Amino acid sequence: MTPETSARFQTTSESKVADPMQETTTTPATDATATPATDTILEVEDVNVHYGDFTAVRGVSMAIPSNRITAFIGPSGCGKSTLLRTFNRMNDLIPTARVDGSIRYHGVDIYGPKVDPVEVRRRIGIVFQKPNPFPKSIYDNVAYGPRLMGRTKGLDDLVEESLRGAALWDEVKDNLDESGLALSGGQQQRLCIARTIATRPDVILMDEPCSALDPIATLRIEDLMREMRDDYTIVIVTHNMQQASRVSDHTAFLSVDVDDQTGMRTGELIEFDDTETIFTAASDERTEAYITGRFG
Ligand SMILES: Nc1ncnc2c1ncn2[C@@H]1O[C@H](COP(=O)(O)OP(=O)(O)OP(=O)(O)O)[C@@H](O)[C@H]1O
Numbered sequence: 001m002t003p004e005t006s007a008r009f010q011t012t013s014e015s016k017v018a019d020p021m022q023e024t025t026t027t028p029a030t031d032a033t034a035t036p037a038t039d040t041i042l043e044v045e046d047v048n049v050h051y052g053d054f055t056a057v058r059g060v061s062m063a064i065p066s067n068r069i070t071a072f073i074g075p076s077g078c079g080k081s082t083l084l085r086t087f088n089r090m091n092d093l094i095p096t097a098r099v100d101g102s103i104r105y106h107g108v109d110i111y112g113p114k115v116d117p118v119e120v121r122r123r124i125g126i127v128f129q130k131p132n133p134f135p136k137s138i139y140d141n142v143a144y145g146p147r148l149m150g151r152t153k154g155l156d157d158l159v160e161e162s163l164r165g166a167a168l169w170d171e172v173k174d175n176l177d178e179s180g181l182a183l184s185g186g187q188q189q190r191l192c193i194a195r196t197i198a199t200r201p202d203v204i205l206m207d208e209p210c211s212a213l214d215p216i217a218t219l220r221i222e223d224l225m226r227e228m229r230d231d232y233t234i235v236i237v238t239h240n241m242q243q244a245s246r247v248s249d250h251t252a253f254l255s256v257d258v259d260d261q262t263g264m265r266t267g268e269l270i271e272f273d274d275t276e277t278i279f280t281a282a283s284d285e286r287t288e289a290y291i292t293g294r295f296g
């Protein structure tokens with residue numbers, strides 16, 4: 001990290017919430033293993049993820065910087081989605097999944113005993129590969145989360161603000177009562193982003209959000225991500241190398257370690273650095289081989 005980026009990190013994190021989940025057992029953020037604590041919104045420390053007896057991801061430690069876009073790249077099956085889902089406890093919904101290690105959000109262990117996973121998912125939202133609007137109107141899709149949280153007032157403004165935030169307002173403002181399912185794929189994905197930002201998250205996880213979209217819709221979402229960076233931290237999984245290099249500030253390369261004896265395939269974090277460094281001067285030859293298309 002250059003001194004300049006380091007300084008920028010420090011200025012962006014000051015406005016963030018100090019004790020986001022009313023958790024009592026807060027660990028000071030200064031325990032971070034890598035970059036300075038003020039830069040970091042998610043501190044991942046020695047995380048392993050198992051599905052039953054199978055270890056899908058092993059020994060991941062990394063510090064996700066606040067108000068930046070971090071990309072996860074790596075071959076299919078290396079555990080990108082698995083790791084991403086640990087960041088907002090989505091793996092809780094998979095009965096065989098088990099996570100150990102720690103993930104601290106603003107210094108709070110999101111797997112701590114007093115933490116409500118629903119609150120975690122409100123603050124750390126997720127957008128999936130396939131746009132998945134509810135079979136409801138555009139308005140009701142966006143108002144869904146806030147209503148669930150008991151909000152009844154100011155919904156019109158919140159819906160408009162969220163749709164504007166997702167760069168969809170101008171296209172749908174006269175058809176808010178129409179079904180979300182009647183939109184194009186790219187519009188549906190922006191609707192899903194609007195639905196996510198309506199609950200005012202801090203972090204947005206995106207698992208291959210553009211893989212079902214055409215190139216124009218893809219560029220639209222990439223522009224949107226860049227615009228959103230001032231207000232959100234974004235972590236995106238992508239198979240598209242150009243996308244990772246175009247849109248992200250930092251890139252993590254994961255790969256699969258195959259055990260000689262058992263043949264077990266376990267995902268590991270190989271390298272995490274500024275995107276420019278990963279794409280021009282990777283320090284691990286596996287990263288370079290993947291990026292240049294010689295592997296994976
Ligand atoms: N629900 C599940 N139950 C059991 N094993 C799973 C489950 N989800 C993923 N896995 C396994 O965990 C490993 C990592 O899968 P994951 O989907 O995280 O990889 P990925 O890097 O996202 O791959 P892709 O690029 O194909 O999306 C794979 O071996 C996969 O088979």
Ligand SMILES: [Mg+2]
Pocket residue numbers: 080081082207237
């Ligand atoms: Mg995946």
